[in-house]
Amino acid sequence: MRVLICLTYYRPHYSGLTIYVERLARALADRGHRVVVLTSRYDRRLPAYEKLDGVEVHRLDVWLRVSKGVIMPTMLGRAWRFARWADVVNLHVPQLDAAPISLIGRLLGRPIVLTYHCDLHLPAGFIHYVANQVSHLANHVSASSAQVVVTNTRDYAEHSPFLRRYLPRVQVIPPPVGLPPIDEAVLQAFRRMANIQPGQRIIGMAARLAAEKGVEYLVQALPTVLERHPQARVLFVGQHEGVLGEEAYAQRLAPSIARLGEHWAFLGTLPPQQFAAFLHVAEVTVLPSINSTESFGMVQVESMICGTPVIASDLPGVRQPVTMTGMGAIIPPGDAAALAHTLITILADPGRFRGDPQAVAAQFSPPAIAEQYEALFASLAVPVAGRGDKKGPAVA
Numbered sequence: 001m002r003v004l005i006c007l008t009y010y011r012p013h014y015s016g017l018t019i020y021v022e023r024l025a026r027a028l029a030d031r032g033h034r035v036v037v038l039t040s041r042y043d044r045r046l047p048a049y050e051k052l053d054g055v056e057v058h059r060l061d062v063w064l065r066v067s068k069g070v071i072m073p074t075m076l077g078r079a080w081r082f083a084r085w086a087d088v089v090n091l092h093v094p095q096l097d098a099a100p101i102s103l104i105g106r107l108l109g110r111p112i113v114l115t116y117h118c119d120l121h122l123p124a125g126f127i128h129y130v131a132n133q134v135s136h137l138a139n140h141v142s143a144s145s146a147q148v149v150v151t152n153t154r155d156y157a158e159h160s161p162f163l164r165r166y167l168p169r170v171q172v173i174p175p176p177v178g179l180p181p182i183d184e185a186v187l188q189a190f191r192r193m194a195n196i197q198p199g200q201r202i203i204g205m206a207a208r209l210a211a212e213k214g215v216e217y218l219v220q221a222l223p224t225v226l227e228r229h230p231q232a233r234v235l236f237v238g239q240h241e242g243v244l245g246e247e248a249y250a251q252r253l254a255p256s257i258a259r260l261g262e263h264w265a266f267l268g269t270l271p272p273q274q275f276a277a278f279l280h281v282a283e284v285t286v287l288p289s290i291n292s293t294e295s296f297g298m299v300q301v302e303s304m305i306c307g308t309p310v311i312a313s314d315l316p317g318v319r320q321p322v323t324m325t326g327m328g329a330i331i332p333p334g335d336a337a338a339l340a341h342t343l344i345t346i347l348a349d350p351g352r353f354r355g356d357p358q359a360v361a362a363q364f365s366p367p368a369i370a371e372q373y374e375a376l377f378a379s380l381a382v383p384v385a386g387r388g389d390k391k392g393p394a395v396a
Helices: 016-030 075-085 098-107 126-145 154-159 163-169 184-193 215-228 247-259 272-281 298-305 320-325 336-348 357-364 366-380
Strands: 002-006 034-041 049-052 055-061 064-066 069-071 088-093 112-116 148-151 170-172 201-206 232-237 264-268 284-287 310-313 328-331
Touching: 002 016, 002 075, 016 034, 016 055, 016 088, 016 298, 016 366, 034 075, 055 075, 075 098, 088 098, 088 126, 088 366, 098 112, 098 126, 112 126, 112 366, 126 163, 148 154, 148 163, 148 366, 154 163, 154 170, 163 170, 184 272, 201 215, 201 272, 201 298, 201 336, 215 232, 215 247, 215 336, 232 272, 272 298, 284 298, 284 336, 298 310, 298 320, 298 357, 310 320, 310 336, 320 328, 328 336, 357 366
Parallel strands: 002 034, 002 088, 034 055, 088 112, 112 148, 148 170, 201 232, 201 284, 232 264, 284 310, 310 328
Antiparallel strands: 049 055, 064 069
């Protein structure tokens, strides 16, 4: 099957959405499908075309940025050519180009599957307001054109002001989650790299340093945790410098984090094996997100696969991994006191929340999720013999 996947940012950009699509695209390619990703060349140093793990990645030049969105004038022409070649078009939103691409797909008679990752919430300001309105309009056009709208959980779909309008078209497919195997040597190397000392109680958080992630509530909770567990230490993994649109947020948090001294460490973005080691070393991980820009939180499942319990906000979708597995606890969003109390409780007896990591890994494995997408695509696609270039879209 020929699959065209469109999204604004692809790897090496780091976000939950890009990781999701990378895993899905790679797993579909591993199952023998021809997968083309059409995305932005958000960094001019990236190649316009490359093949990554069997996936053909086409990056288009960015002419203008609007908040976190990008304007790519060549997108429509390239999308037309690639959609003619494809058996099915899979759009991942939020994405400004999703609306015209969905219309192109319908005009060409190609089935459209819209994967809806989250609602969009931009900061206050005229430009952000306009971007929000344009994004909402684009999402509605895309959803109206799509035969199926995929989302991570029914819980999120039923609470999303956007998705509620399209519930008859919604199909739930969990996100693909997988981690590389590691051994004791990798764990020891990570402990040395992170300067973990004997007796330290490691609290993990993996995210971008962004306002919607609720990082400040972990910062506020930690002094209370230290009163009961003075050896507690937060390891924050993920981009924490130069996060697009979050510079002011980082500056606001910097003094409070600095006051925590050795009890808080930024490790940056880690390669897969080190990231898996981080989750194994942590005794608990936290996801204190505050709004519906977080629709699930794949890092929760990654943590659970490593046997590490999770504390997550009581938000639609976000609460589902803990609800499904029992591997952790749910707290009210934006409640530092509740977070501190729950951290103290889990650190007192983390083994009580460890659940069945193997069952979690099997349920969310990329091959299992790709199989669900494959079945969905096959139910919609009507391949036409001889259509387009059998060798696939041209590179240039």
